[in-house]
């Protein structure tokens with residue numbers, strides 16, 4: 001059985017003091033979980049260096065919520081993968097639905113970002129997921145299938161093995177509306193079969209597929225208990241050490 005991976009996307013939240021204090025609490029209290037569950041936090045860029053320092057030597061991974069696709073140069077306001085590595089990040093979220101929707105990131109940009117992240121040794125969490133109207137029109141598999149095929153274009157199986165995929169139905173993000181465990185499991189199974197048809201079976205089995213969308217301490221057991229769900233990408237509930245660690249505990253119980 002794969003280790004579950006519980007990741008907290010802090011988004012554009014917290015002050016430096018709050019980010020440091022949350023990282024310190026996670027550092028103190030996550031010690032018993034790390035053997036069976038992987039844990040990661042994804043603070044805003046400006047907090048990364050401090051959070052990396054606090055969590056250095058712990059088993060909690062630190063990553064960024066985004067990066068740019070070029071290595072360096074005149075790209076005002078952007079941050080490269082090498083810069084993220086330089087401050088201690090091991091992971092990066094690529095293609096979050098807020099990046100796709102608000103910042104107009106396309107599958108092709110996301111593909112370039114995945115390649116840029118992998119080329120400098122970052123492990124991406126690659127996000128996919130359909131909007132409400134796409135689900136209502138029964139287009140979930142078509143939309144997620146396109147995000148996968150265009151996002152993964154040109155990636156070798158060695159590169160694909162470095163990825164975590166997060167299935168995040170857009171209608172469930174920050175809305176309090178969660179996919180049922182069965183709905184989530186069904187799309188996870190579709191994602192795994194798509195990976196299997198593109199790469200070898202080993203890659204499909206080794207890639208972890210997280211569910212994201214209003215995961216909290218109450219629904220974590222049911223979601224994480226599904227056979228195709230290998231972890232969670234958590235937004236709102238990751239801003240409180242108690243609720244985030246309760247989700248980690250659910251993953252530990254199910255391991």
Ligand code: PEP
Pocket residue numbers: 009168172173174175176212213214215233234235236237
């Ligand atoms: C997310 O931002 O990836 C997310 C899943 O947010 P929330 O848990 O708040 O729905």
